[in-house]
Amino acid sequence: KAGVTQTPRYLIKTRGQQVTLSCSPISGHRSVSWYQQTPGQGLQFLFEYFSETQRNKGNFPGRFSGRQFSNSRSEMNVSTLELGDSALYLCASSLVGVLSTEAFFGQGTRLTVV
C-alpha cells in the first residue's frame, strides 16, 4: 500500500515569489492536513481538508492557502514568500480525521527562501 507522497522534496525560492506544494494521501484517505515544522516552533498546524472542504485552519497569515481535489490530493500555496517561511512542510493523511483515526505523514517538502 503506497504511503503519503509529497512533491517536490526540496525547493529553493526567492523572497516575494510564490510556491505550490502537492500531497497525495494514502488511497482511501479523505482527510489531508498540512503542518509547518521549524526548529524553533516545532510542528504547527496550517489547515485540514476533508472531501474538498477546509474544516480547520491554523493561525497563519492569508498568504498560506490550500485546496483539495475530488481524488483527495491536496495542494498548498504560499504567496509572497518571506525568509521566515523556510521550513519543512509536512502533509498528513488520515481516513476521516484525527478525532478517530490515525494520521500518517509524507516525506515532507523542504522549502528554503533566500
Added chain:
Amino acid sequence: QKEVEQNSGPLSVPEGAIASLNCTYSDRGSQSFFWYRQYSGKSPELIMFIYSNGDKEDGRFTAQLNKASQYVSLLIRDSQPSDSATYLCAVNVYGNNRLAFGKGNQVVVIP
C-alpha cells in the same frame, strides 16, 4: 498554557535499558493520543496511538494514558541504537480535526 508539553531534555540510555518519555496536555476534551518518531532530516513516523485510559503495548513500545491527570507516556523497552531519534507526542484538539504537537524529546541510545 501550552497545548502539549514535553519537558524532559535529551535522554541518554544504555542499549538494552528502558527509555521513558512523558507528555502532558491541556485540553480535557482530547480523545486521541499519538507518539511519532522522527529521525534527523526525516518526517515523523507514527509508532503508537492510544484512545483509552490504561496501557497499550506494541512490541517493545508501551503507551500509557491517564486522562484524569492529562498525561501520556511512552516506554521503550530493550532500547536499541536504532531507537535514537526525536519522539513527538501529539494530541487531537477537541472539536477540531487537528493535532497539537509537543516540541519532542531526543533519545540517544548508547551502545
